Amino acid sequence: MKKYKTIQKVVESPLVNMGPIKLRQPLPSNGLENVDPFLLLHHYGPYAISEFNNPFDLGPHPHRGFEPITLLFKGEQLHRDSLGNEMVVKAGGVQWTTAGRGIIHAEAPTKEFVKRGGDLEGIQLWLNLPAKSKMITPNYQHLEKEQIPQITSKDKKVAINIVAGNLEETFGLVQTQTEVNVYTVNAKENGFIEIEIPKMHQSLIYLLDGEILVNNSEELSKGKNQMITFNQDGSLINFSVKKESNLLILSGNPIKEKITQYGPYVMNTQTEILEAMRDYQQGKMGYLY
16 A cells, blocks of 8 residues: 655745845755755746846856756756857756766856846756766756656646656656656646655655645645655655646655765865865866856
């Protein structure tokens, strides 16, 4: 008899300042360091972008030791990196960067989008790499909305997009370094779905907007509690939709290794952090202008 995962924590999504922009950071937050293997979750926007207001222009910066992932819900962004990739990510699309031993990348709304104006909204996710994979060759994967397989609930009101991992024998196209599931969800009012997530996975639901009831017990709504984490004690979760909602469901096999983090580097020891800083300064992570 399969059982439901019990709820571990219910978390708000507080606004934090990151340079010139305000964004929501449910992870890490008070009393929740990470949901191993997920280290950071930033929810940015929706921002009204125009020629007079474009704070989300992130110039070239390095990463090492993890996978920075962007899931775009509204607008369009240009990704450039030191591997020579230059791609436009549009609403519903995903960019999955494996920093490995080092990559430099830059992200910004496209010039055309800034000129045209519109809302920009997305999730930036940091996924840890195990010690054995921290220095692998960097890589970049890009998926457009149309390339992401989708399953729908019996009532046809909940659509789950499988970015990575699998659900009901439907597999995402992203090649992952560890066992993870990344789903984005569009849910219409009065919809309901029950899904299976491996018992040993650490897992969470994050609500971007709308209102849902999770496991018949906890409500998530925009501006109040927006994230729920689960214990590793069952394999089912469900939610019913009170108001049209967009959400993110994440699960992964925990890596269970000590982490040392400094800015854009996530390694296992302080020495490795110092090596990352030196390698970046010496140009070993490549160049991007």
